[in-house]
Amino acid sequence: MANEAYDAIVVGSGISGGWAAKELTEKGLKVLLLERGPMVEHIKDYKTATLPPWEVPHRGRRTQEQLENHPNLRRDYVLNELNLDWWAHESDSPYVEEKPFTWFRGYQVGGRSLLWGRQSYRWANIDFEANAKEGIAVDWPIRYNDIAPWYSYVEKFIGVSGSKDGLEILPDGEFQPPMPMNCVEEAGAAKIKEHYKGARTWTIGRPANITQPLPGRPGCQYRNKCSLGCPFGGYFSTQASTLPAAMATGNLTLRPWSIVRRLIYDKDTQKATGVEIIDGQTNQTIEFNAKIIFLCASAFNSTAILMRTATDIWPGGLGSSSGELGHNVMDHHFRLGANGTYEGFEDKYYFGRRPTGLYIPRFRNLNGEKRDYLRGFGYQGGASRSGWSRDVAELGFGAPMKDALTEPGPWSMGITAFGEILPYHDNHIRLSDTVKDKWGMEALVMNAEIKENELNMRKDMMNDAAEMLEVAGFKNVRTFDAGYTFGQGIHEMGTARMGRDPKTSVLNGNNQVWEAKNVFVTDGACMTSAAAQNPSLTYMALTARAANFAVEELKKRNL
Numbered sequence: 001m002a003n004e005a006y007d008a009i010v011v012g013s014g015i016s017g018g019w020a021a022k023e024l025t026e027k028g029l030k031v032l033l034l035e036r037g038p039m040v041e042h043i044k045d046y047k048t049a050t051l052p053p054w055e056v057p058h059r060g061r062r063t064q065e066q067l068e069n070h071p072n073l074r075r076d077y078v079l080n081e082l083n084l085d086w087w088a089h090e091s092d093s094p095y096v097e098e099k100p101f102t103w104f105r106g107y108q109v110g111g112r113s114l115l116w117g118r119q120s121y122r123w124a125n126i127d128f129e130a131n132a133k134e135g136i137a138v139d140w141p142i143r144y145n146d147i148a149p150w151y152s153y154v155e156k157f158i159g160v161s162g163s164k165d166g167l168e169i170l171p172d173g174e175f176q177p178p179m180p181m182n183c184v185e186e187a188g189a190a191k192i193k194e195h196y197k198g199a200r201t202w203t204i205g206r207p208a209n210i211t212q213p214l215p216g217r218p219g220c221q222y223r224n225k226c227s228l229g230c231p232f233g234g235y236f237s238t239q240a241s242t243l244p245a246a247m248a249t250g251n252l253t254l255r256p257w258s259i260v261r262r263l264i265y266d267k268d269t270q271k272a273t274g275v276e277i278i279d280g281q282t283n284q285t286i287e288f289n290a291k292i293i294f295l296c297a298s299a300f301n302s303t304a305i306l307m308r309t310a311t312d313i314w315p316g317g318l319g320s321s322s323g324e325l326g327h328n329v330m331d332h333h334f335r336l337g338a339n340g341t342y343e344g345f346e347d348k349y350y351f352g353r354r355p356t357g358l359y360i361p362r363f364r365n366l367n368g369e370k371r372d373y374l375r376g377f378g379y380q381g382g383a384s385r386s387g388w389s390r391d392v393a394e395l396g397f398g399a400p401m402k403d404a405l406t407e408p409g410p411w412s413m414g415i416t417a418f419g420e421i422l423p424y425h426d427n428h429i430r431l432s433d434t435v436k437d438k439w440g441m442e443a444l445v446m447n448a449e450i451k452e453n454e455l456n457m458r459k460d461m462m463n464d465a466a467e468m469l470e471v472a473g474f475k476n477v478r479t480f481d482a483g484y485t486f487g488q489g490i491h492e493m494g495t496a497r498m499g500r501d502p503k504t505s506v507l508n509g510n511n512q513v514w515e516a517k518n519v520f521v522t523d524g525a526c527m528t529s530a531a532a533q534n535p536s537l538t539y540m541a542l543t544a545r546a547a548n549f550a551v552e553e554l555k556k557r558n559l
Contacts, residue, residue: 014111046229141509162206188472222352340474357382381415
Protein backbone atom coordinates (compact mmCIF):
# COMPACT_ATOMS: atom_id res chain seq x y z
CA MET A 1 0.00 0.00 0.00
CA ALA A 2 1.41 3.39 -1.02
CA ASN A 3 1.13 6.45 1.17
CA GLU A 4 1.82 10.18 0.98
CA ALA A 5 5.16 11.69 0.01
CA TYR A 6 7.50 13.78 2.16
CA ASP A 7 10.57 15.88 1.55
CA ALA A 8 12.61 13.61 3.80
CA ILE A 9 12.26 10.35 5.68
CA VAL A 10 14.36 9.68 8.79
CA VAL A 11 14.61 6.05 9.88
CA GLY A 12 15.18 5.74 13.62
CA SER A 13 14.47 8.26 16.39
CA GLY A 14 17.51 7.78 18.62
CA ILE A 15 20.55 9.98 19.05
CA SER A 16 21.23 10.37 15.31
CA GLY A 17 17.65 10.19 14.05
CA GLY A 18 16.44 12.83 16.45
CA TRP A 19 19.16 15.15 15.23
CA ALA A 20 18.32 14.48 11.57
CA ALA A 21 14.64 15.23 12.25
CA LYS A 22 15.48 18.47 14.07
CA GLU A 23 17.86 19.77 11.44
CA LEU A 24 15.75 18.91 8.41
CA THR A 25 12.49 20.28 9.83
CA GLU A 26 14.15 23.48 11.02
CA LYS A 27 15.41 23.98 7.48
CA GLY A 28 11.86 23.81 6.17
CA LEU A 29 11.51 20.21 5.00
CA LYS A 30 8.42 18.11 5.64
CA VAL A 31 9.83 15.11 7.47
CA LEU A 32 8.50 11.66 8.32
CA LEU A 33 10.29 10.17 11.34
CA LEU A 34 9.89 6.39 11.50
CA GLU A 35 10.48 4.42 14.68
CA ARG A 36 10.17 0.64 14.80
CA GLY A 37 8.92 0.53 18.39
CA PRO A 38 6.27 2.18 20.58
CA MET A 39 5.82 5.80 21.57
CA VAL A 40 7.53 7.04 24.73
CA GLU A 41 6.29 10.48 25.78
CA HIS A 42 8.63 12.77 27.67
CA ILE A 43 7.90 12.72 31.42
CA LYS A 44 4.54 10.93 31.09
CA ASP A 45 6.06 7.59 30.10
CA TYR A 46 8.99 7.57 32.52
CA LYS A 47 7.05 5.17 34.73
CA THR A 48 9.75 4.36 37.29
CA ALA A 49 11.85 7.54 37.24
CA THR A 50 10.46 8.93 40.48
CA LEU A 51 9.52 5.73 42.29
CA PRO A 52 11.34 4.79 45.48
CA PRO A 53 12.61 1.20 45.52
CA TRP A 54 9.92 0.00 47.92
CA GLU A 55 7.20 0.90 45.41
CA VAL A 56 8.67 -1.39 42.74
CA PRO A 57 7.54 -5.05 42.96
CA HIS A 58 11.04 -6.54 43.12
CA ARG A 59 12.86 -3.40 44.25
CA GLY A 60 14.19 -2.89 40.72
CA ARG A 61 16.15 -6.12 40.64
CA ARG A 62 15.99 -8.92 38.08
CA THR A 63 13.64 -11.82 38.65
CA GLN A 64 14.11 -15.50 37.88
CA GLU A 65 11.49 -15.20 35.14
CA GLN A 66 13.43 -12.33 33.55
CA LEU A 67 16.67 -14.28 33.75
CA GLU A 68 15.00 -17.17 31.94
CA ASN A 69 13.29 -15.05 29.28
CA HIS A 70 16.20 -12.76 28.46
CA PRO A 71 19.35 -14.84 27.90
CA ASN A 72 21.17 -11.95 26.20
CA LEU A 73 20.10 -9.05 28.40
CA ARG A 74 21.07 -11.03 31.51
CA ARG A 75 24.72 -10.88 30.49
CA ASP A 76 25.12 -7.40 31.93
CA TYR A 77 23.57 -4.64 34.03
CA VAL A 78 20.83 -3.86 31.49
CA LEU A 79 18.47 -6.56 32.75
CA ASN A 80 16.29 -5.18 35.55
CA GLU A 81 12.60 -4.51 36.01
CA LEU A 82 12.90 -0.71 36.07
CA ASN A 83 13.36 -0.15 32.33
CA LEU A 84 13.04 -3.62 30.82
CA ASP A 85 10.62 -2.48 28.13
CA TRP A 86 13.22 -0.09 26.73
CA TRP A 87 15.53 -2.94 25.73
CA ALA A 88 14.66 -5.03 22.67
CA HIS A 89 13.30 -8.46 23.52
CA GLU A 90 15.28 -11.39 22.13
CA SER A 91 12.19 -13.46 21.37
CA ASP A 92 10.80 -10.77 19.05
CA SER A 93 14.11 -9.70 17.54
CA PRO A 94 16.57 -12.60 17.62
CA TYR A 95 20.07 -12.60 16.20
CA VAL A 96 22.59 -15.35 15.51
CA GLU A 97 25.95 -15.52 17.28
CA GLU A 98 28.39 -17.20 14.97
CA LYS A 99 30.93 -15.88 17.43
CA PRO A 100 29.92 -14.59 20.90
CA PHE A 101 28.27 -11.20 20.56
CA THR A 102 26.24 -9.17 23.06
CA TRP A 103 23.78 -6.84 21.32
CA PHE A 104 21.74 -4.48 23.49
CA ARG A 105 19.16 -2.56 21.45
CA GLY A 106 16.55 0.09 22.28
CA TYR A 107 13.45 -0.17 20.09
CA GLN A 108 11.16 2.73 21.05
CA VAL A 109 10.81 6.41 20.30
CA GLY A 110 14.05 7.92 21.54
CA GLY A 111 15.92 4.64 21.10
CA ARG A 112 19.03 4.43 23.23
CA SER A 113 19.13 8.19 23.73
CA LEU A 114 17.03 7.31 26.78
CA LEU A 115 19.59 4.77 27.95
CA TRP A 116 23.05 5.97 26.92
CA GLY A 117 25.96 6.73 29.24
CA ARG A 118 26.03 10.39 28.02
CA GLN A 119 29.83 10.66 27.86
CA SER A 120 30.44 13.22 25.11
CA TYR A 121 33.99 13.59 23.84
CA ARG A 122 35.36 15.10 20.68
CA TRP A 123 37.73 13.07 18.60
CA ALA A 124 41.18 14.52 17.91
CA ASN A 125 42.79 14.96 14.53
CA ILE A 126 45.01 11.95 15.27
CA ASP A 127 41.86 9.81 15.37
CA PHE A 128 40.88 10.81 11.85
CA GLU A 129 44.45 10.43 10.53
CA ALA A 130 45.39 7.12 12.14
CA ASN A 131 44.12 4.75 9.44
CA ALA A 132 46.04 6.53 6.69
CA LYS A 133 49.24 6.88 8.70
CA GLU A 134 49.24 3.25 9.83
CA GLY A 135 47.92 1.66 6.66
CA ILE A 136 44.84 0.29 8.42
CA ALA A 137 41.55 -0.18 6.52
CA VAL A 138 40.86 3.05 4.56
CA ASP A 139 41.40 6.74 5.21
CA TRP A 140 38.67 8.84 6.74
CA PRO A 141 37.37 11.29 4.10
CA ILE A 142 37.26 14.07 6.70
CA ARG A 143 39.55 15.56 9.32
CA TYR A 144 38.97 17.26 12.66
CA ASN A 145 38.67 20.72 11.11
CA ASP A 146 35.80 19.48 8.93
CA ILE A 147 33.74 18.41 11.91
CA ALA A 148 34.90 20.84 14.63
CA PRO A 149 32.24 23.51 13.86
CA TRP A 150 29.58 20.81 14.04
CA TYR A 151 30.88 19.56 17.37
CA SER A 152 30.42 23.12 18.66
CA TYR A 153 26.95 23.39 17.15
CA VAL A 154 25.82 20.15 18.76
CA GLU A 155 27.42 20.79 22.16
CA LYS A 156 25.68 24.14 22.54
CA PHE A 157 22.28 22.58 21.90
CA ILE A 158 22.52 19.36 23.89
CA GLY A 159 24.41 20.84 26.82
CA VAL A 160 27.75 19.23 27.71
CA SER A 161 29.28 19.98 31.09
CA GLY A 162 33.03 19.75 31.40
CA SER A 163 36.33 21.49 32.02
CA LYS A 164 38.61 22.92 29.37
CA ASP A 165 41.87 21.04 29.77
CA GLY A 166 43.84 22.20 26.72
CA LEU A 167 44.67 18.68 25.59
CA GLU A 168 45.47 17.93 21.96
CA ILE A 169 44.32 14.33 22.36
CA LEU A 170 40.94 15.45 23.78
CA PRO A 171 39.94 18.77 22.20
CA ASP A 172 38.00 21.24 24.31
CA GLY A 173 34.43 22.10 23.39
CA GLU A 174 31.52 24.39 24.17
CA PHE A 175 31.03 23.41 27.79
CA GLN A 176 28.69 24.29 30.59
CA PRO A 177 30.39 24.48 34.01
CA PRO A 178 31.87 21.11 34.99
CA MET A 179 30.55 18.89 37.71
CA PRO A 180 33.05 18.96 40.57
CA MET A 181 35.57 16.31 41.37
CA ASN A 182 35.43 15.23 44.99
CA CYS A 183 38.32 15.78 47.37
CA VAL A 184 39.95 12.38 46.83
CA GLU A 185 39.76 12.71 43.04
CA GLU A 186 41.28 16.20 43.22
CA ALA A 187 44.11 14.96 45.42
CA GLY A 188 44.78 12.07 43.04
CA ALA A 189 44.65 14.32 39.98
CA ALA A 190 47.29 16.61 41.45
CA LYS A 191 49.63 13.70 42.15
CA ILE A 192 49.11 12.28 38.64
CA LYS A 193 49.88 15.63 37.03
CA GLU A 194 53.04 16.05 39.08
CA HIS A 195 54.31 12.50 38.66
CA TYR A 196 53.73 12.24 34.90
CA LYS A 197 54.61 15.88 34.27
CA GLY A 198 51.38 16.52 32.43
CA ALA A 199 51.63 13.49 30.16
CA ARG A 200 48.60 11.92 31.84
CA THR A 201 45.49 13.73 32.98
CA TRP A 202 42.60 13.01 35.32
CA THR A 203 39.72 15.28 34.44
CA ILE A 204 36.03 15.29 35.22
CA GLY A 205 33.94 13.42 32.67
CA ARG A 206 32.16 15.43 29.97
CA PRO A 207 28.56 14.22 30.08
CA ALA A 208 25.53 15.53 28.20
CA ASN A 209 24.13 16.37 31.64
CA ILE A 210 23.47 20.06 32.01
CA THR A 211 24.63 22.14 34.96
CA GLN A 212 22.83 25.27 33.73
CA PRO A 213 19.22 25.44 32.47
CA LEU A 214 18.40 25.16 28.77
CA PRO A 215 14.97 25.86 27.23
CA GLY A 216 12.51 23.37 28.72
CA ARG A 217 15.26 21.70 30.73
CA PRO A 218 15.81 22.96 34.30
CA GLY A 219 18.90 20.82 34.76
CA CYS A 220 20.48 17.81 36.37
CA GLN A 221 19.23 17.01 39.87
CA TYR A 222 22.11 14.66 40.75
CA ARG A 223 19.75 11.70 41.12
CA ASN A 224 21.77 9.36 38.86
CA LYS A 225 18.60 7.68 37.56
CA CYS A 226 19.27 8.70 33.98
CA SER A 227 18.47 5.30 32.47
CA LEU A 228 14.88 5.58 33.69
CA GLY A 229 14.19 8.76 31.71
CA CYS A 230 14.70 12.21 33.18
CA PRO A 231 11.57 14.26 33.99
CA PHE A 232 13.84 17.30 34.42
CA GLY A 233 15.55 17.01 31.04
CA GLY A 234 18.80 16.84 32.95
CA TYR A 235 20.50 14.93 30.16
CA PHE A 236 20.23 14.99 26.39
CA SER A 237 17.68 12.64 24.89
CA THR A 238 15.50 12.79 21.81
CA GLN A 239 12.47 13.34 24.04
CA ALA A 240 13.99 16.22 26.01
CA SER A 241 15.80 17.99 23.20
CA THR A 242 15.63 17.24 19.49
CA LEU A 243 12.06 15.95 19.23
CA PRO A 244 10.46 19.04 20.85
CA ALA A 245 12.55 21.24 18.54
CA ALA A 246 11.43 19.31 15.46
CA MET A 247 7.79 19.24 16.57
CA ALA A 248 7.83 23.00 17.14
CA THR A 249 8.41 23.59 13.43
CA GLY A 250 5.12 21.98 12.45
CA ASN A 251 7.03 20.05 9.78
CA LEU A 252 7.38 16.69 11.54
CA THR A 253 5.24 13.58 11.33
CA LEU A 254 6.28 10.94 13.86
CA ARG A 255 5.16 7.37 13.19
CA PRO A 256 5.96 4.72 15.83
CA TRP A 257 5.57 1.00 15.15
CA SER A 258 7.09 1.41 11.69
CA ILE A 259 9.68 -1.27 10.92
CA VAL A 260 11.60 -0.41 7.76
CA ARG A 261 12.24 -3.51 5.69
CA ARG A 262 14.01 -1.91 2.74
CA LEU A 263 14.45 1.22 0.67
CA ILE A 264 12.74 1.51 -2.70
CA TYR A 265 15.44 2.06 -5.33
CA ASP A 266 15.04 3.41 -8.86
CA LYS A 267 17.88 2.07 -11.02
CA ASP A 268 17.18 4.61 -13.77
CA THR A 269 17.64 7.67 -11.56
CA GLN A 270 20.06 5.87 -9.21
CA LYS A 271 18.11 7.20 -6.24
CA ALA A 272 15.92 5.83 -3.51
CA THR A 273 12.33 6.96 -3.94
CA GLY A 274 11.07 5.90 -0.53
CA VAL A 275 10.87 3.15 2.07
CA GLU A 276 8.82 0.04 2.61
CA ILE A 277 7.70 -0.56 6.18
CA ILE A 278 5.92 -3.24 8.13
CA ASP A 279 3.45 -1.87 10.66
CA GLY A 280 4.64 -3.40 13.92
CA GLN A 281 1.11 -3.84 15.23
CA THR A 282 -0.92 -4.81 12.15
CA ASN A 283 1.81 -6.40 9.99
CA GLN A 284 0.51 -4.30 7.09
CA THR A 285 3.08 -3.36 4.41
CA ILE A 286 3.13 0.34 3.57
CA GLU A 287 5.29 2.51 1.32
CA PHE A 288 6.28 6.12 1.93
CA ASN A 289 8.03 8.34 -0.61
CA ALA A 290 10.57 11.12 -0.13
CA LYS A 291 13.28 13.11 -1.90
CA ILE A 292 15.98 12.20 0.63
CA ILE A 293 16.34 9.46 3.23
CA PHE A 294 18.44 9.43 6.40
CA LEU A 295 19.22 6.00 7.82
CA CYS A 296 19.70 6.39 11.58
CA ALA A 297 18.33 3.04 12.74
CA SER A 298 21.52 2.19 14.70
CA ALA A 299 24.61 0.79 13.04
CA PHE A 300 23.58 -2.76 12.31
CA ASN A 301 19.93 -2.10 11.55
CA SER A 302 20.78 0.65 9.06
CA THR A 303 23.12 -1.77 7.34
CA ALA A 304 20.50 -4.52 7.37
CA ILE A 305 18.09 -2.17 5.57
CA LEU A 306 20.72 -1.53 2.89
CA MET A 307 21.31 -5.29 2.58
CA ARG A 308 17.62 -5.82 1.80
CA THR A 309 17.52 -3.03 -0.77
CA ALA A 310 17.97 -3.37 -4.55
CA THR A 311 19.02 -7.01 -4.32
CA ASP A 312 17.93 -7.50 -7.94
CA ILE A 313 20.82 -5.22 -8.91
CA TRP A 314 23.35 -6.03 -6.16
CA PRO A 315 22.85 -9.42 -4.45
CA GLY A 316 24.46 -7.98 -1.32
CA GLY A 317 22.17 -4.96 -1.31
CA LEU A 318 22.52 -1.23 -1.88
CA GLY A 319 26.04 -0.10 -1.05
CA SER A 320 27.55 -3.57 -1.37
CA SER A 321 29.49 -3.05 -4.62
CA SER A 322 32.68 -2.27 -2.67
CA GLY A 323 32.49 -5.55 -0.77
CA GLU A 324 32.54 -3.59 2.52
CA LEU A 325 28.85 -3.47 3.44
CA GLY A 326 28.44 -5.39 6.70
CA HIS A 327 32.18 -5.52 7.35
CA ASN A 328 34.56 -3.72 9.73
CA VAL A 329 32.44 -4.20 12.84
CA MET A 330 33.84 -2.24 15.79
CA ASP A 331 33.08 -1.62 19.47
CA HIS A 332 35.12 -0.61 22.51
CA HIS A 333 36.60 -3.44 24.57
CA PHE A 334 36.60 -2.84 28.31
CA ARG A 335 35.62 -4.42 31.67
CA LEU A 336 39.12 -4.33 33.13
CA GLY A 337 41.16 -1.93 35.22
CA ALA A 338 41.98 -1.52 38.91
CA ASN A 339 40.59 -0.34 42.22
CA GLY A 340 41.94 0.62 45.62
CA THR A 341 41.22 2.36 48.92
CA TYR A 342 42.25 5.77 50.21
CA GLU A 343 43.25 6.75 53.71
CA GLY A 344 42.29 10.23 54.85
CA PHE A 345 39.53 12.77 54.18
CA GLU A 346 37.34 10.90 56.67
CA ASP A 347 35.64 14.20 57.47
CA LYS A 348 34.73 14.88 53.84
CA TYR A 349 31.78 13.82 51.69
CA TYR A 350 30.16 14.94 48.43
CA PHE A 351 26.84 16.21 47.14
CA GLY A 352 24.19 13.93 45.65
CA ARG A 353 24.74 11.21 43.07
CA ARG A 354 26.89 12.74 40.38
CA PRO A 355 25.96 11.23 36.97
CA THR A 356 29.53 11.15 35.70
CA GLY A 357 32.99 10.27 36.94
CA LEU A 358 36.61 10.90 36.09
CA TYR A 359 37.94 10.58 32.57
CA ILE A 360 41.55 9.76 31.78
CA PRO A 361 42.27 10.43 28.08
CA ARG A 362 44.47 8.22 25.95
CA PHE A 363 48.21 8.50 26.65
CA ARG A 364 49.68 5.43 24.91
CA ASN A 365 51.26 5.44 21.42
CA LEU A 366 51.60 9.22 21.42
CA ASN A 367 54.59 11.52 20.94
CA GLY A 368 56.76 8.85 19.38
CA GLU A 369 56.04 6.07 21.88
CA LYS A 370 55.39 2.67 20.26
CA ARG A 371 53.85 -0.22 22.16
CA ASP A 372 53.29 -3.76 20.86
CA TYR A 373 49.86 -2.69 19.62
CA LEU A 374 48.33 0.18 17.66
CA ARG A 375 46.08 2.96 19.03
CA GLY A 376 45.15 3.29 22.69
CA PHE A 377 42.59 3.54 25.45
CA GLY A 378 41.08 5.87 28.03
CA TYR A 379 39.61 5.33 31.49
CA GLN A 380 36.38 6.14 33.24
CA GLY A 381 35.88 5.80 36.99
CA GLY A 382 35.72 7.71 40.23
CA ALA A 383 36.10 7.80 43.99
CA SER A 384 33.31 7.41 46.53
CA ARG A 385 32.65 6.41 50.13
CA SER A 386 30.97 3.14 50.96
CA GLY A 387 27.62 3.60 52.64
CA TRP A 388 25.63 2.03 55.41
CA SER A 389 25.08 -1.26 53.52
CA ARG A 390 28.50 -2.50 54.57
CA ASP A 391 27.12 -3.20 58.05
CA VAL A 392 23.90 -4.97 57.14
CA ALA A 393 25.62 -8.30 56.49
CA GLU A 394 26.96 -8.28 60.02
CA LEU A 395 23.42 -8.36 61.35
CA GLY A 396 24.33 -6.19 64.33
CA PHE A 397 21.67 -5.08 66.80
CA GLY A 398 20.83 -2.10 68.95
CA ALA A 399 22.37 1.33 69.36
CA PRO A 400 25.94 0.48 68.24
CA MET A 401 24.64 -0.71 64.87
CA LYS A 402 22.47 2.39 64.42
CA ASP A 403 25.41 4.64 65.29
CA ALA A 404 27.60 2.88 62.75
CA LEU A 405 25.05 3.36 60.00
CA THR A 406 25.12 7.14 60.38
CA GLU A 407 28.78 7.33 59.30
CA PRO A 408 30.01 6.71 55.74
CA GLY A 409 32.69 4.11 55.20
CA PRO A 410 36.20 4.51 53.80
CA TRP A 411 37.04 6.06 50.45
CA SER A 412 37.63 3.77 47.49
CA MET A 413 38.17 4.27 43.78
CA GLY A 414 37.99 2.22 40.63
CA ILE A 415 38.85 2.95 37.01
CA THR A 416 37.79 0.95 33.96
CA ALA A 417 39.60 1.12 30.63
CA PHE A 418 37.92 1.50 27.24
CA GLY A 419 40.11 0.48 24.30
CA GLU A 420 39.94 1.00 20.57
CA ILE A 421 39.20 -1.97 18.31
CA LEU A 422 40.67 -1.83 14.83
CA PRO A 423 38.39 -2.10 11.77
CA TYR A 424 39.04 -5.65 10.62
CA HIS A 425 37.36 -6.63 7.35
CA ASP A 426 36.60 -10.15 8.59
CA ASN A 427 34.65 -8.83 11.60
CA HIS A 428 31.26 -8.74 9.92
CA ILE A 429 27.48 -9.11 10.04
CA ARG A 430 25.18 -10.63 7.42
CA LEU A 431 21.55 -11.61 6.97
CA SER A 432 20.59 -15.09 8.12
CA ASP A 433 19.25 -17.61 5.61
CA THR A 434 17.20 -19.42 8.23
CA VAL A 435 16.37 -17.25 11.27
CA LYS A 436 13.69 -14.55 11.04
CA ASP A 437 12.23 -12.10 13.54
CA LYS A 438 8.63 -11.71 14.66
CA TRP A 439 7.80 -9.77 11.49
CA GLY A 440 9.38 -12.22 9.07
CA MET A 441 12.59 -10.28 8.39
CA GLU A 442 15.96 -11.98 8.29
CA ALA A 443 17.87 -11.88 11.55
CA LEU A 444 21.47 -10.71 11.61
CA VAL A 445 24.37 -13.12 11.98
CA MET A 446 27.26 -11.76 14.10
CA ASN A 447 30.84 -12.79 13.41
CA ALA A 448 33.32 -10.56 15.23
CA GLU A 449 36.11 -10.92 17.77
CA ILE A 450 39.00 -8.96 19.23
CA LYS A 451 42.41 -9.96 17.92
CA GLU A 452 46.06 -9.88 18.92
CA ASN A 453 46.27 -6.08 18.81
CA GLU A 454 43.48 -5.69 21.36
CA LEU A 455 44.68 -8.59 23.52
CA ASN A 456 48.11 -6.96 23.79
CA MET A 457 46.47 -3.63 24.61
CA ARG A 458 44.49 -5.18 27.46
CA LYS A 459 47.68 -5.92 29.39
CA ASP A 460 48.51 -2.21 29.52
CA MET A 461 44.88 -1.28 30.17
CA MET A 462 44.97 -3.24 33.40
CA ASN A 463 48.55 -2.62 34.55
CA ASP A 464 48.52 1.11 33.81
CA ALA A 465 45.35 1.45 35.88
CA ALA A 466 47.06 -0.08 38.91
CA GLU A 467 50.15 2.05 38.45
CA MET A 468 48.16 5.29 38.33
CA LEU A 469 46.12 4.46 41.42
CA GLU A 470 49.31 3.75 43.35
CA VAL A 471 50.86 7.00 42.12
CA ALA A 472 47.69 8.80 43.22
CA GLY A 473 48.11 7.49 46.76
CA PHE A 474 45.67 4.59 46.88
CA LYS A 475 46.33 1.50 48.97
CA ASN A 476 45.30 -2.14 48.53
CA VAL A 477 45.33 -1.67 44.77
CA ARG A 478 44.00 -4.66 42.86
CA THR A 479 43.59 -5.22 39.14
CA PHE A 480 40.57 -6.90 37.59
CA ASP A 481 39.55 -8.31 34.22
CA ALA A 482 35.88 -9.29 34.05
CA GLY A 483 36.22 -10.50 30.49
CA TYR A 484 34.78 -8.94 27.36
CA THR A 485 32.30 -10.17 24.79
CA PHE A 486 32.13 -8.22 21.54
CA GLY A 487 29.26 -5.72 21.67
CA GLN A 488 29.22 -5.24 25.44
CA GLY A 489 30.49 -1.67 25.03
CA ILE A 490 27.16 -0.88 23.30
CA HIS A 491 29.24 1.22 20.89
CA GLU A 492 28.69 -0.83 17.75
CA MET A 493 30.29 0.91 14.77
CA GLY A 494 31.23 0.23 11.18
CA THR A 495 29.49 -1.96 8.54
CA ALA A 496 28.81 0.98 6.15
CA ARG A 497 32.00 2.97 6.46
CA MET A 498 32.83 6.39 5.03
CA GLY A 499 35.73 6.67 2.61
CA ARG A 500 37.25 8.41 -0.36
CA ASP A 501 36.72 5.70 -2.99
CA PRO A 502 33.51 3.84 -3.93
CA LYS A 503 35.64 0.75 -4.54
CA THR A 504 36.59 0.51 -0.86
CA SER A 505 33.79 2.21 1.08
CA VAL A 506 30.01 2.44 1.31
CA LEU A 507 29.64 6.18 1.96
CA ASN A 508 31.40 9.31 0.77
CA GLY A 509 32.63 12.21 2.89
CA ASN A 510 29.13 13.63 3.22
CA ASN A 511 27.64 10.34 4.46
CA GLN A 512 25.95 9.63 1.11
CA VAL A 513 25.69 6.08 -0.21
CA TRP A 514 27.88 6.04 -3.31
CA GLU A 515 25.21 4.31 -5.43
CA ALA A 516 22.32 6.49 -4.20
CA LYS A 517 23.32 10.05 -3.39
CA ASN A 518 19.96 10.88 -1.78
CA VAL A 519 20.50 8.22 0.91
CA PHE A 520 22.49 9.32 3.96
CA VAL A 521 23.76 7.07 6.76
CA THR A 522 24.84 9.02 9.85
CA ASP A 523 24.67 6.61 12.78
CA GLY A 524 27.43 4.29 13.97
CA ALA A 525 27.39 2.37 10.68
CA CYS A 526 29.30 5.20 8.99
CA MET A 527 32.37 5.03 11.21
CA THR A 528 35.70 4.29 9.52
CA SER A 529 37.58 3.70 12.78
CA ALA A 530 36.62 3.66 16.45
CA ALA A 531 39.07 5.89 18.40
CA ALA A 532 39.10 5.37 22.18
CA GLN A 533 36.47 7.99 23.03
CA ASN A 534 32.74 7.40 23.28
CA PRO A 535 31.29 7.91 19.78
CA SER A 536 27.81 9.43 20.20
CA LEU A 537 28.87 13.08 20.03
CA THR A 538 30.55 12.32 16.70
CA TYR A 539 27.36 10.72 15.37
CA MET A 540 25.42 13.85 16.25
CA ALA A 541 27.97 16.19 14.65
CA LEU A 542 28.12 14.08 11.48
CA THR A 543 24.32 14.04 11.31
CA ALA A 544 23.99 17.81 11.63
CA ARG A 545 26.71 18.27 9.03
CA ALA A 546 25.11 15.83 6.59
CA ALA A 547 21.65 17.37 7.04
CA ASN A 548 23.00 20.81 6.23
CA PHE A 549 24.69 19.41 3.12
CA ALA A 550 21.56 17.54 2.03
CA VAL A 551 19.37 20.64 2.19
CA GLU A 552 21.91 22.68 0.25
CA GLU A 553 22.05 19.96 -2.41
CA LEU A 554 18.26 19.91 -2.60
CA LYS A 555 18.22 23.65 -3.18
CA LYS A 556 20.70 23.17 -6.04
CA ARG A 557 18.49 20.36 -7.43
CA ASN A 558 21.41 17.92 -7.15
CA LEU A 559 19.26 15.43 -5.26
